[in-house]
Amino acid sequence: MQRTSTLANLTIHIGNTSFENPIWVASGTFGYGTEAPELVDVNQLGAIVTKSITRQPREGNPPPRIVETASGMINSIGLANIGVEKYIKDLLQIYEGLSTKIIMNIAGTDIREYVEIMEMVESVSSVIAGYEINISCPNVKKGGMEFGVDCEMTAKLTETLRGITERLLIMKLSPNVSDIVSIGMSAENAGADAVSAINTVVGMSINAKTGMSDIFTTYGGLSGPAIKPIGLAAVHKLYQQLSIPIIGIGGIVSGEDAVEYMLAGATAVQVGTANYRDPGISENIIDSLKNILNESNRNEAADLIGSVQTHL
Amino acid sequence: MIIERARIKSNRQLAHQIWEMQFEAPNIAREYMGSGQFINILTVDDWNHPLRRPMSIASSEDGCVSIIYKIFGDMTRELTQKKSGETLELLGPLGNIFSKWDNGSYPILIGGGVGLAPILNLKQACDNNKIVYTMIIGARSGNEHFIKHDPGKNIYLTTDDGSMGEEGTVMVPLERLVKINKNAFIFACGPEPMLRAVKEFAVNNDIQAQLSVESYMGCGIGFCQGCVIRRKISKIQSHSYHEKYSLVCMDGPVYNATDINFG
Numbered sequence: 043m044q045r046t047s048t049l050a051n052l053t054i055h056i057g058n059t060s061f062e063n064p065i066w067v068a069s070g071t072f073g074y075g076t077e078a079p080e081l082v083d084v085n086q087l088g089a090i091v092t093k094s095i096t097r098q099p100r101e102g103n104p105p106p107r108i109v110e111t112a113s114g115m116i117n118s119i120g121l122a123n124i125g126v127e128k129y130i131k132d133l134l135q136i137y138e139g140l141s142t143k144i145i146m147n148i149a150g151t152d153i154r155e156y157v158e159i160m161e162m163v164e165s166v167s168s169v170i171a172g173y174e175i176n177i178s179c180p181n182v183k184k185g186g187m188e189f190g191v192d193c194e195m196t197a198k199l200t201e202t203l204r205g206i207t208e209r210l211l212i213m214k215l216s217p218n219v220s221d222i223v224s225i226g227m228s229a230e231n232a233g234a235d236a237v238s239a240i241n242t243v244v245g246m247s248i249n250a251k252t253g254m255s256d257i258f259t260t261y262g263g264l265s266g267p268a269i270k271p272i273g274l275a276a277v278h279k280l281y282q283q284l285s286i287p288i289i290g291i292g293g294i295v296s297g298e299d300a301v302e303y304m305l306a307g308a309t310a311v312q313v314g315t316a317n318y319r320d321p322g323i324s325e326n327i328i329d330s331l332k333n334i335l336n337e338s339n340r341n342e343a344a345d346l347i348g349s350v351q352t353h354l
Numbered sequence: 355m356i357i358e359r360a361r362i363k364s365n366r367q368l369a370h371q372i373w374e375m376q377f378e379a380p381n382i383a384r385e386y387m388g389s390g391q392f393i394n395i396l397t398v399d400d401w402n403h404p405l406r407r408p409m410s411i412a413s414s415e416d417g418c419v420s421i422i423y424k425i426f427g428d429m430t431r432e433l434t435q436k437k438s439g440e441t442l443e444l445l446g447p448l449g450n451i452f453s454k455w456d457n458g459s460y461p462i463l464i465g466g467g468v469g470l471a472p473i474l475n476l477k478q479a480c481d482n483n484k485i486v487y488t489m490i491i492g493a494r495s496g497n498e499h500f501i502k503h504d505p506g507k508n509i510y511l512t513t514d515d516g517s518m519g520e521e522g523t524v525m526v527p528l529e530r531l532v533k534i535n536k537n538a539f540i541f542a543c544g545p546e547p548m549l550r551a552v553k554e555f556a557v558n559n560d561i562q563a564q565l566s567v568e569s570y571m572g573c574g575i576g577f578c579q580g581c582v583i584r585r586k587i588s589k590i591q592s593h594s595y596h597e598k599y600s601l602v603c604m605d606g607p608v609y610n611a612t613d614i615n616f617g
Contacts, residue, residue, distance in 0.1 A: 070578075080355055081445075093579075101598040108572045108580035110405045115572065119579045122599070267401045295401055318573035319396065319404055322359070329374045 050075040050335035052343045054088075054309050056287045057210050057235035059171055061143055061310060062344055063088040063301060065328045068291055069147035069214075069315035072321075074133055075140070077222070081321040085251060088310060088326060089143040092133070094176045094225065096148075097155045100219050109247045109256040114266030114293070115315060116245045118259040121149055126159045134167050139188065143171040145212065153199055160206050161295035172210025176282060178218070190216040190241075193228040202232035209229065212289065214286050215239040215280075217272055225278045226288075238289035238312065239276045266315040267293040274306045281307025297330025304346035355448055355575065356381045358408050358443050363418055365434070370497035371425040372468065379444055380417035386447045389476040390543075390566050390608040393419065393446030394574040397429045408444060408571045408603075410543070412471035413478060419446075424468035448574050449607050452541050452564055454474055459539035459562070461487040462532065464524050464552060466544025467498075473543050488531055492524035492548065515517055525551050531562060542566070546616055553611040563611035569602035576604045584615040 048321030052063035066089040075090040084090060102122025108274055109116050124132075129146075134210040137144045146163060150156040156175065163170060177199065178190035187197045200213055213229035215222055217240040226237045242263025273292025280288050295316040303311045316323045319326075335343060360379035369371050382393060394406040407429055409421040425431050436442065454471070455461045461480060465473030468493055468541045480487045488508040493499050494517030503511040503519040510527040511519030520526050524544075540563035542552045549565050556563035572578030582599035583606065600606065600614070 073577045079355070081357060081575070102582070103577060104584070105580075105582050105599070106570055107582065108570055108578060110403060113402050113404065117572070117578065117580060122579045204498075266404045295404075315404055318578050319406060321575065321577065322357070322571075348576060 046153070046223060049341070050332050050343060051341060052331065052335075054087075054344055056212075056289075056309060059143070059210050061088045063328050063331070064304065064308075065324050065331065066091055066145070066310055066312045067287070067314035067317055067324055071314040071317045074124075074129075075144070076133070077137055078321045079143050083322075083325065085141045087169060087326050088328075089171065090140075091145040091147050091312060092129075092247045093121055093123055093149045093173050094121050094149040095126050095129050095159060096121060096150060097126055097159055099128065100125065104258045106256060106258055107260075108352050111245070111247055111264065111266075114264055114268030115318075116241070116247050116257055116262035116264050118257045118262035120259070126162055130162060130166055134169055137169045144169060144176050144208070146170050147174045147176055147214070149176040153202055156199060157202060157206065160203055164207055170209060172212060172235070173203070173207065174212040174214050174238060175199065176214050176241075178214055178216030180314075182208050190214075190225065191219045192344050193224050196225050197228040197232040200229045200232035200234050210235045212236045212238050214241055215276070216241045217269075217276055222276050223279050223283050230284050230286045234286060236287040236289055236309070237280065237284065238291055240269070240273045240292050243272060265292070267295060268307035269293050270299065270302075274302060276302055277308050278350065279305040294327070297327050297334050300327055300331050301334055301346060304343065305348070305350040307346070307348040307350075309347055355446060356385060357443060357445050358382050360419075360444050362436055362438050362440050362442065364438050365436050367434070368422065368500040368613065369571065370495070372422065372498060373425070374412065374420055374422050374431065375436070376418055377442070377444065378417060378419040379419050382444060383414050383417045383419050385489075386411065386419065388451035388487050389472045389479060390451040391447040391449050392574075392607065393421065393444045394448060394571070395421075395433075396443040396445075397432055403429055405572060406574065407598030408448070408574055409474075410471040410566070410607075412475050414475075419444075422468060422471040422474070428521045440509075445574060448603060450605070451610050452566070454539065454562075454564075455480065455541060456483055456485060456536070458556045460485070460535040460537045461485065462535070462540050462547075463487055463489040464492075464528065464540060464542035464544070465489075466492040466524055466548040468543075469542075469548070469566070469568065471543070473505065473541065476541055488535075490524045490527050490531075492544065493518075519578060523551065524548060525555065528552070528555065532559070539563070540611075550616045553614075553616070556611045564608050565611055565614070566607045567609060567614070569607070571603055574603045575600060584617070586613055586615045
């Protein structure tokens with residue numbers, strides 16, 4: 043890919059924090075950001091959202107955990123993670139040495155668990171730029187899903203966490219709800235700085251030859267280009283009603299995809315499943331976004347936000 | 355690990371539904387450590403199939419690496435259409451390697467189905483180091499074999515239908531031949547039922563064995579945490595979060611038979 047001049051300004055702002063560019067990597071698709079230094083310069087990224095952390099380490103679900111589907115994949119990892127104590131002990135010092143922003147994704151089964159994790163990090167670290175709160179993992183019993191489908195619970199969790207941190211507080215929304223906008227509104231009214239949307243879409247894959255379900259837990263989370271239209275619609279609907287920034291997620295593999303999400307209303311985007319195929323793809327997407335802006339004589343990436351033309 | 359767009363040097367059918375593809379991949383070949391390592395291949399450039407396909411390296415020499423693949427579905431069928439001179443994007447080399455095959459024990463190399471790629475690779479390493487070994491290759495039928503049944507050279511083929519070599523699974527010659535060599539060390543790669551049988555036999559008879567396992571992979575580099583196998587021992591390995599599961603792409607694909615559990 044041709045490197046271009048850097049005429050266009052990619053800087054975006056969320057709350058009181060500025061990001062050098064709007065291209066982030068999504069939680070659970072990039073490990074803890076330290077896995078593949080040979081393949082990606084993480085300092086080029088707008089932010090790294092690290093893999094969901096729970097209070098205690100988690101083994102995750104039995105295999106099979108993943109399967110490719112048409113233009114996507116289904117996963118049911120089950121929040122396998124190292125736990126907050128190891129995160130603090132081993133990773134925060136590594137993040138001190140990075141210039142990219144770190145957003146810590148937190149998952150819990152009740153409000154107390156989210157609170158405990160956040161308090162532990164707040165008491166030691168200044169390196170974390172903010173938190174993304176996983177209230178929508180479809181693959182864990184009590185994996186926070188009951189928060190993500192309930193306005194009242196979302197509000198209560200958001201409000202409680204808002205009381206603990208002044209860092210960015212981003213609530214990650216599930217598409218597996220009847221009205222994503224009302225959940226987003228609850229997060230906004232309770233003090234969230236932003237929402238991110240969407241988490242994976244509940245899906246199933248069956249092998250016709252064997253008659254078996256492909257994933258151990260039967261259902262998993264569908265991701266990849268297959269869910270991009272669902273993500274775009276969610277972001278666009280949220281943008282109509284919310285005043286806080288929206289971070290778009292779902293099937294982003296190119297600069298054009300990032301532009302589409304920003305036109306729909308996203309202030310930033312997260313690249314997810316595409317990292318599995320090419321860990322350096324976000325660097326290409328950043329270059330491509332610059333190209334697109336330069337070619338259309340736009341100076342500011344932020345000018346794209348919400349400027350889609352609709353037929354209505 | 356490196357991402358390298360590699361020129362296809364050759365792509366030919368070896369047997370029924372079994373093909374070999376050779377790549378000019380000097381950077382991957384330079385980092386290659388030994389039998390067991392694999393590459394993750396981007397078989398199509400579009401996003402209809404987002405994930406790469408992991409394939410064990412069957413040989414590595416003179417800046418080239420090769421794979422042996424079996425036609426399983428659309429993507430592997432697509433691979434057979436590739437012509438020499440075309441390019442594919444490879445990620446690798448990934449994973450760990452068979453070890454201790456050169457420590458004075460008597461290697462018994464066992465391959466089944468498409469799992470014979472690293473076994474042929476290990477055979478070559480033994481040949482190069484003048485190490486005497488026995489090799490057993492299993493298939494469902496004779497048309498899937500592409501090397502000769504040659505007991506005089508300690509090479510044994512088996513087929514489920516008896517159409518070539520010995521009738522039955524690889525266990526038939528294994529159970530017989532292992533008794534001849536007190537110092538046997540089994541190295542095996544193949545489908546899970548075969549590895550399960552080899553593991554059980556090795557563990558029950560107190561024979562050392564290393565197994566290269568297959569797993570469905572999302573990335574090959576530890577991002578997705580998808581390719582786990584159940585772990586038997588509780589020793590924590592570096593790339594898996596806990597004791598119960600091991601990440602095949604980073605901690606494997608080669609494991610001691612005593613360390614893992616199948617299903």
